[in-house]
Amino acid sequence: MTTVAVFGAKGRMGREVVAAIEAAPDLELGATVDHGEDRGPVAEADVVVDFTVPDVVMDNLEWAIAHGVHCVVGTTGFTPERLDTVRGWLEAHPGTNAIIASNFSVGALLMMKFAAEAARFYESVEVVELHHPDKVDAPSGTAVTTARKIAAARAAAGVAPSPDATATQLDGARGAVVDGIHVHSVRQRGLFAHQEVLLGNPGETLTLREDSMSRTSYMTGVLAAVRAVASRPGLTEGIEDLLGI
Ligand SMILES: NC(=O)c1ccc[n+]([C@@H]2O[C@H](COP(=O)([O-])OP(=O)(O)OC[C@H]3O[C@@H](n4cnc5c(N)ncnc54)[C@H](O)[C@@H]3O)[C@@H](O)[C@H]2O)c1
Numbered sequence: 001m002t003t004v005a006v007f008g009a010k011g012r013m014g015r016e017v018v019a020a021i022e023a024a025p026d027l028e029l030g031a032t033v034d035h036g037e038d039r040g041p042v043a044e045a046d047v048v049v050d051f052t053v054p055d056v057v058m059d060n061l062e063w064a065i066a067h068g069v070h071c072v073v074g075t076t077g078f079t080p081e082r083l084d085t086v087r088g089w090l091e092a093h094p095g096t097n098a099i100i101a102s103n104f105s106v107g108a109l110l111m112m113k114f115a116a117e118a119a120r121f122y123e124s125v126e127v128v129e130l131h132h133p134d135k136v137d138a139p140s141g142t143a144v145t146t147a148r149k150i151a152a153a154r155a156a157a158g159v160a161p162s163p164d165a166t167a168t169q170l171d172g173a174r175g176a177v178v179d180g181i182h183v184h185s186v187r188q189r190g191l192f193a194h195q196e197v198l199l200g201n202p203g204e205t206l207t208l209r210e211d212s213m214s215r216t217s218y219m220t221g222v223l224a225a226v227r228a229v230a231s232r233p234g235l236t237e238g239i240e241d242l243l244g245i
Pocket residue numbers: 007008009010011012013014033034035036051052053054056060073074075076077101102103104105137141218
């Protein structure tokens with residue numbers, strides 16, 4: 001039996017993760033910790049799942065790795081520099097591992113894969129992410145990951161930057177720019193988590209869209225990561241290969 005603790009246990013994702021662990025016959029729920037609570041008991045767990053906020057996740061990770069607890073992380077805000085820092089902590093504690101993924105849903109992983117595959121065939125590509133208005137970060141972690149994958153695929157294929165004649169604009173009108181890819185963030189009550197990748201050529205467009213309607217969409221991926229993390233040395237970014245994507 002694998003004992004799984006949860007950081008951010010009272011949050012929207014944390015509550016869903018707690019329920020998924022309780023329902024899994026091969027997993028046992030360990031300590032559940034939220035803001036201001038003692039994280040000491042997490043040291044007894046085999047794995048800790050973190051769905052907190054970008055401002056606190058690094059401190060939680062450093063602490064968990066120092067205590068030899070494997071980490072599965074869905075919290076967003078991981079820059080290449082942050083990932084390097086985590087790699088350094090893991091190297092200092094061999095035998096302790098981490099899986100970090102900006103999205104655990106099958107649909108979002110497929111959408112990112114298809115977007116990266118399509119990106120080299122089009123002159124223009126932009127990302128639009130649409131989320132519930134209680135989300136604290138923008139752009140979404142998924143949109144940032146998608147833009148980075150698209151940019152890498154276009155660079156490898158030698159595709160020029162998307163054409164854009166904009167000469168004057170209101171601040172922010174063209175969105176954020178991630179590795180040269182424009183990313184637009186919509187926040188709207190009634191939505192949960194959605195993303196479109198818009199691709200265009202003279203005379204044609206392709207739109208890839210993914211919709212998560214409920215946080216249950218992430219649980220297959222989270223549980224797969226929890227079950228795999230002990231046997232994946234060091235840092236694993238993304239869970240595509242765990243799901244055969
Ligand atoms: N990777 C994915 O598939 C995926 C899916 C959904 C959400 N997310 C990300 O997960 C994160 C959480 O999202 P949410 O909607 O559950 O947010 P939320 O605000 O509902 O939950 C965050 C929880 O973390 C708690 N918290 C804050 N500081 C803490 C600390 N030091 N220790 C323990 N708990 C602490 C908060 O009190 C809160 O309960 C966000 O970064 C979001 O983007 C990722």
